[in-house]
């Protein structure tokens with residue numbers, strides 16, 4: 001079914017090659033947006049061509065690289081920016097290395113400085129814009145075991161989101177964060193495999209991941225994409241500066 005909830009909007013998505021970014025790019029295209037789906041993995045990204053959405057353009061954008069971000073933003077001139085790129089490190093504070101910390105801060109947080117700094121002037125000129133930042137339920141919302149670096153970076157995303165929102169609230173720009181619980185995606189399957197190797201079987205790892213979700217299942221990427229579409233659309237015109245929790249009841253207990 002094709003809708004028109006995002007007709008006339010141009011949407012730039014980082015990390016659209018797989019998982020939530022890909023599902024969100026497809027969902028926004030299905031709602032009529034002109035979507036610019038980007039990633040560093042062009043093999044994954046190019047499969048979007050098979051989905052027959054004429055209104056999706058793909059190109060390489062490395063969220064760690066300022067020049068790549070500036071060029072991508074100049075090409076897309078987005079009304080909607082979905083900052084989805086991020087990485088999950090495993091471990092507690094005593095496991096964290098400086099390199100892991102630097103990498104996660106760079107990809108999970110500083111990438112948003114790059115993209116927002118490049119995107120905002122155009123949005124301000126046009127007098128409208130919706131910025132959606134990928135945080136997590138594991139952030140300032142809740143702590144999760146062995147997610148020290150990850151939870152720290154995703155909490156920073158919420159602070160970044162609120163700061164941008166408050167500075168531009170009267171200028172037509174909205175900035176929100178989304179905070180999913182566990183979502184089925186290629187990298188999640190990698191994390192299940194890694195934990196399975198420690199525990200002795202993938203089934204045990206799967207049980208551990210699923211058991212922390214009160215609904216007894218993890219989310220689909222499409223369920224998160226539906227929230228992205230809402231925040232991208234004018235239906236959410238009165239919400240800004242908030243972490244939108246979508247975690248199957250994980251933090252609601």
Ligand SMILES: NC(=O)c1ccc[n+]([C@@H]2O[C@H](COP(=O)([O-])OP(=O)(O)OC[C@H]3O[C@@H](n4cnc5c(N)ncnc54)[C@H](O)[C@@H]3O)[C@@H](O)[C@H]2O)c1
Nearest residue numbers: 015017018019020040041062063085086182183185186187
């Ligand atoms: N899967 C979950 O359980 C879950 C839960 C909450 C939040 N998140 C967040 O959602 C986002 C997407 O995660 P996912 O699990 O859906 O996808 P994923 O981790 O399977 O895929 C990540 C994508 O990011 C791309 N990428 C990596 N480095 C990049 C860079 N420098 N520039 C641009 N793209 C880059 C990869 O090529 C890949 O296509 C992440 O920020 C993650 O932290 C995921």
